[in-house]
Amino acid sequence: MAEVKRINLALQGGGAHGAFTWGVLDRILEDERLEIAAISGTSAGALNGAAVKSGLSQGSRDLALEALEWVWEQVGAITDERFEGWLNAASPAAISHLIESSLPFAMSDSLSRVVSPYSYGPFYQNPLRPIVERLHYENICCVEGPEFHICATNVRTGKIRIFDGDHITPEAIMASACLPTLFQAVEIDDPDTGEREAYWDGGYTGNPALFPLFHDDLPSDILVVNINPLFRDEVPTSARAIQNRINEISFNTSLLRELRAIEFVQRLLSDGRLAPGSMKNVLIHMVADDALMRQLSVATKMVATPQVLHQLRAAGRTACDAFLDSHFEKIGTESSVDLVVMFN
Secondary structure, three states: OOOOEEEEEEEOOOHHHHHHHHHHHHHHHHOOOEEEEEEEEOOHHHHHHHHHHHHHOOOOHHHHHHHHHHHHHHHHHOOOHHHHOOOOOOOHHHHHHHHHHOHHHHHHHHHHHHOOHHHHHHHOOOOOHHHHOOOOHHHHOOOOOOEEEEEEEEOOOOOEEEEEHHHOOHHHHHHHOOOOOOOOOEEEEOOOOOOEEEEEOHHHOOOOOOHHHOOOOOOOEEEEEOOOOOOOOOOOOOHHHHHHHHHHHHHHHHHHHHHHHHHHHHHHHHHOOOOOOOOOOOEEEEEOOHHHHOOOOHHHHHOOOHHHHHHHHHHHHHHHHHHHHHHHHHOOOOOOOOHHHHOO
16 A cells, blocks of 8 residues: 655635636645645635635545535536636636726726725625635544645734644634625624734735644645745736736735744754754645646636636646656655745
8 A cells, every 4th residue: 555645735715716726735635645644724725724624524534525626516617607708718818918908897896906805894794705605614623534724914013823623613614714805894703802903814914824733743845835925937018917916015024924933943953053853844845837827817816717727626636646747756855946046
């Protein structure tokens, strides 16, 4: 029987582009050589993680796969019928361009920059609520299965808050995915202060948060599923492209900060300036498809079309296949991401 390797998963947020992570998780769950020890997710990563946790806590990979498919079927239903007639058979890049160029998207995008989500008064509703309220929290919050952590950003303090165990609720998942220009802040009681706090998207402070995965009882390997391009060849010049790149940089900053800290500790351990065992030697792996994601934009993040979701899923499976073919043997022994090269 093949050796089973335990890994931690760090799942980025990125709106509907989180369907790429759906494909990665499909491939991992089908590979019995891998055991998921812990998950840290933000925004769409939190939604993906909740689905996986709900199945694995019942001891079933099949239930995790079913939960993932159900979640993304529901996300695909949150669409705009004005776009549906001309999306069939188009590539993700073509769909992204068509949506960005459409009058409905231009109008809604402009409106979000000048109208507060609080302006809708009693007509406001968070579109994620009907989905997250139907998840099975008895299976998501239990101790069985992988550890599960999600994060959100405290609006008043600007600090990260990690939710786990019984603190993972529909409100916590909505908070982790709460873009402040689109959604009203999600208010949740803070058990430490007794205050009711408002939260925005966790991507501002942890996309995803890696430090919950540093515990000694967890494996050293963290597999980051990255859906926001780290690098773009071209300097954006249009207003929309500039705004898109600002968003990508903003939502990668917290991840890069934690990866830099990991690289620093790795260097100290390697040079002998830290005693072996004094700090955990975290091993980093990454699954991504930056070439595909560079063809997309905020349009396909915000407008969830079934065509794009399923093409992103397929791309995630392909990217994970390539990772496992090239780097499976490194899991448990060394990083497959060269952090020194990444930061130089």
